[in-house]
Amino acid sequence: MSRFQVRKVAVLGAGVMGAQIAAHLVNVKVPVVLFDLPAKEGPKNGIVTKAVEGLKKLKPSPLGDAAEAALIQQANYEEHLELLKGCDLIIEAIAERMDWKLDLYTKIAPYVAEHAIVASNTSGLSITKLSEVLPESIKPRFCGIHFFNPPRYMYLVELINTPTTRPEVIDQLEAFVTTSVGKGVVRAKDTPNFVANRVGIAGMMATMIEAEKFGLTVDVVDDLTGKKLGRASSGTFRTADVVGLDTMAHVVKTMQDNLKDDPFYSTYATPKVLAGLIEKGALGQKAGGGFYKKVGKEIQRLDFATGEYVAGGKKADDIVARMLKKPAADRIKLLRESSNPQAQFLWSILRDSFHYVAVHLADIADTAREIDFAMRWGFGSSQGPFELWQSAGWTQVAQWIADDIAAGKTLSSAPLPAWVTEGPVAAAGGVHTPEGSWSAAEGKFKPRAKLPVYARQPFPESLVGEGAADPLKSGTELFKNDEIRVWTLDGEVVIASITAKLHLISPLVTEGLIKAVEIAEADYKGLVVWSPDDVFSAGANLESLMPVFMKMGSKGIAPEEKKLQDAMLRIRYANVPVVAAMRGLALGGGCELAIHCARRVAHVESYVGLVEVGVGLVPGAGGLTYIARRAAEMAAAGNSGADVFTFLKDGFLSAATAKVATSAHEAKKLGYLLESDVIVPNKDELLHVATATAKGMAEAGYRPPHKAVFPVAGRSGIASIKGQVANMRDGGFVSAHDYHLAAAIADVVCGGEVEAGSLVTEEYLMALERKHFCSLLDNPKTQERIMGMLQTGKPVRN
Known part of the structure; x- marks a missing residue:
C-alpha cells in the first residue's frame, strides 16, 4: 500500500470542536486551513478569526504554544x-444537523482533490446517510472521524466506515491519525x-437512575465514581457539567430517536432534573452552573429535592472507600454483599455496565x-468494563x-x-486472550490489526488477559538494582529505565546511569533513557538523602551532589549518543538529566522545567550551568554583538520562577529542548523513535562535544538581576x-564574582551550584519548604 501523504488538512467549521481540531493539527506540525461561513459584517473571515483568537484564551490550552495560533490559515466558503x-x-x-x-458536502464536492479523504467529525449521526449525497467519486473516500473533546488531550479517535468506503482509505487514515496526530484509534460500527x-x-444515565x-447526592456520587473507582476524577455529574448538559442531552436524544428497539431503551429517558436544568439555561460549566455552581470560592451542589444549590463536598463513606482499594x-464481592447504600449503588452501576456491553x-x-x-481513552477509565469484569472473575460475576x-x-x-456463559469465552475466563479479543458478531477471538504503523509501537497499551509483554521484563537485562533497569531490546541500543517511584533520581539511579553509559560505550551504538509510563523523572529524591543530612548536615550532601553532577557530565561526554526519551513530567533533576543528553x-505532552525553588533550593545537577553555557553559545552564534547577559535573562x-513548559513546543521556547x-x-512510538535516533546518530559517526x-x-550581570528582583521584593x-534564592541562581548563571566576559568551565559553575545548594539546605526557610513538599506534595511559599 502506498503511503498516504498529508501535506495539508482542511477543517470545515470553526466551532468548539473544529477550532480545537485545527489547533491540535498545528501542535503536531500538520498545516491546516480552517473554514467557516463568511461573516455578515466586517472581514469575511471574521467568524474564523474570532474562533482562532478564542483558542488563545481557553484553559486548558488547546495549543502547545499560543503563538502558533497564527499558523492556522483562515478561510470562508464564499471566497476560498x-x-x-x-x-x-x-x-x-459543523453543527450536528444532517441537512x-x-x-455543505454538495457545496465542496467540486473542489475536493481526486485523492483526498473526506471525513465527518460527527459524534453520532449516521456516516452512511451522510455519504449518500456525495458524488460516486468521493463516496469510496468518505468516512467518519470522531475526535473527543478536548482534542489535544483526549487520546481517543473513532473511525467509522460506510459500506462504500474503500478499506485502504480507513487504513491510511488510521496510520495518519496514529503517528502524525498522536491518537489511539478505535474502529466503530456505524x-x-x-x-x-x-x-x-x-453508563452516565444508568448512574443517575441508580443514584x-x-x-x-451528586457530590457523593462523583466521589464514588471518580478516581476511587478507577475513572476520571470528575466522576459523573461533574463530567456532565464539563461536557455541557445540552451536549449530553443531544447525545441522549440520538439514542432516544434511533434505538427504540434497544432493550435498555427505557434508561435513555431524559431525567427530569437534567431537563429542568437545560430549560433554565443551567448548561454546566460554560453557563456558570449545572449540577454544580461556584458561589464565591465555594462549589455548591444541586439539591434534587428543592432544586436549590447547597453546600457540597461530601465524600464516600470510609468503609466503601476501603472496599474500593x-x-x-x-x-x-464486597460491594455486592454489603448493606451500605453506597456499596449497593456501586455494585449496581458496575453490574449495569457489564450487562449493557x-x-x-x-x-x-x-x-x-x-x-x-x-x-x-474517551472517558478516562483505568480499565474498560470487560477488563474489570474479567479481572473480577468472569464466571462468578456473570452468575x-x-x-x-x-x-x-x-x-x-x-x-x-x-x-457469556458458554463456549470459548467462558472457557478462557473472559473476552481478552493472547489469541485476541472476542468478536460476538463473528463468534471468535480476533487478533489486533497488523497495520505497518503498529510496528512503531514496541509496547502498545495492552488489556487485561492479552498476555502482553512487560517492557520492564522484556529484552536482555544488562544491569539492575532496586531503582533502575539497564537492558536492550534489539542488541544495538541500551535502554535505561528508572523504576523508582516517579522515577526520582537517587544515588542508586545515578549509579545505574553511569553503569548504562559504560555498557553502551563498550558494546552498543547508543543509550536511550526511557520508562514505559507518563513520567520521565519528577526530579531528585530528596527523601533518600535525608539520613545522610540528619547525620552529617549539608557537608554530607556535598559529595552526593558532586557524584550526581559528575554523572551528568559523564552522560554529556559519553562516546556514544545518549538520547532522552521524554514523556510527561521532566522536572528538576529529570529536566537536568534530559538537557545533558x-x-x-x-x-508532545511533556512538562519540563527546573522547579527546585519550590522546595527552597536551586538546581544542583547542572541545570544552571546549562543555562549559562547555552547563553554563551547563543551569543556566539548570534554574531550581533550582543553580550551573554542578553541571552541569559530568559533562562534565569x-x-x-520554576516555570514549567506545558508542552514539548513550549519547552523549545524555554530552551530545554533544542531545534x-x-x-x-x-x-507509544516514543521508544521506537528514540532508538532509531540513537542508531542514526551512531551511523553518522557521532562524537561527543569538545569540553x-x-x-x-560576571558580577555586573549579578548586580543587574539582583536589582530587579530587589524591586519585586x-x-x-x-x-x-524568594529573593535569596534568585540571588543564588544569579550568582551561578552569571559565573560568580568575576569580570563580565571571563571564561569558565562547566565544572567551575557546577561547584558554584553545589555551594549554594548545600548552603540552602541549612536554611530554616528551605527546610520548611522541603518538609512541606514531602508531607503534602504541594509547594510552601514562605
Missing part, C-alpha cells in the same frame, strides 16, 4: 473553496453514538477490545448478573448473551526567601 484542492484530508466539523452537513459515547452516556434509587475480585457487543463493535479502549436479572434488579430484563526525543527567569530535538505525537570554556556575565511581589 479553491484551497480545498490542495488538501489531502478534509474534516467536516446542514449534506448542504451505529448511533458509535462506541465510546454509546457506552459512556448509557436516585439509592438517594445519593481491594483487588478486583474482592472489591466486587455484553448485550450490545455484537452490534456496536468488532470486538470487546474496541469497547475497553474506547472507555479508557451474579444473571441472578440480578432474574430478581428484577437490573435496568433491563434482557438475558446475558449465550456466549546528546539528543532529546519528547512526546525560568529557573527563578535539533525531535517531538513525537504518539506516546570548552565559555564567557559568563520591596514591592511585595516575592518573599525575602
